[in-house]
Amino acid sequence: MHDDDIATIMRALGHPVRLNILRIIAGQQRGQCCCADVTDSLTLAQSTVSQHIKVLLDAGLIERKSRGTRNCYIVQHERLAALGSAYSGMLAGLGAATPDLEAELA
Template sequence: MTIKPGEAMHDDDIANTMRAMGHPVRLNILRILAKQERGECCCADVTDELTLAQSTVSQHIKVLLDAGLIERKPRGTRNCYIVQHDRLAALGSAYSGMIAGFSPALSSLEAEPA
């Protein structure tokens, strides 16, 4: 699922992406990958930081890959992973637009006394 810069995400894309991000371990993996100075990180590096089994980290990485949130880059016998910043930016824009679309409804709820 490649989102081009400036391209809007559809509701099913938003839901799938948010579902992939809906686990604390996957959010931690995204943070670990995003803070890498060289821009990429291998599964073993993530495993070391999270102190989880390599198989568990691999399963979470697969979910992030399938959602298009990270990309796999083969490096010799290892796979390294890179955050797809365009995808996260598109999600941020879509989420902001969705919340803005709810604003009139939220405003009327705030105006009503409890």
Template sequence: MQDEDLAGVMRALGHPVRLSIMRMLAAQRQNPCCCTDVTQSLPLAQSTVSQHIKVLLDAGLIERQARGTRNCYTLRIERLAAVNQACGGLFSGLCKPTATPHLANELA
């Protein structure tokens, strides 16, 4: 995953409501959630929930499935796995001791 793509995903996940939506979808992995399901679980207007869902869709973190007149949403597991791998690599790289002597001394 490229840095620009990862940054876009991080921006999408950078709001507490969107994190709540992601957790809700994760809890219902076997049953896709419709926008009304999400709206009933959050103290927000349907239009606000829809805006947050659109951000998650645009970031590629969730996908939409038409079910009659409703749109239901599920997590994109393969995309989340790529994000997880990219973040693991990012943080493990940032946490390695540096070879720069003055920074190594400051960290000790």
């Protein structure tokens, strides 16, 4: 995963409402959830929920599936797993660089 991908996903996850929406979608039976289901679980207008869902879609964290006249959403667990691996690797790399930097500054 490239740094641009990591930054895009982190920006999408950087809002508490979007984190909550991800939890709601992930918690639905069969992993599918419609916008109305999310709106019913939150005290936000449907248009606000839709805007947050668009950010999650653009970041590739959820996928849209048509079910009749409704759009339903599925969490992209592979994308989240890839982020976890990339983030762990990035943090490990930063931690490994710290002793060398401290030695140079001393």
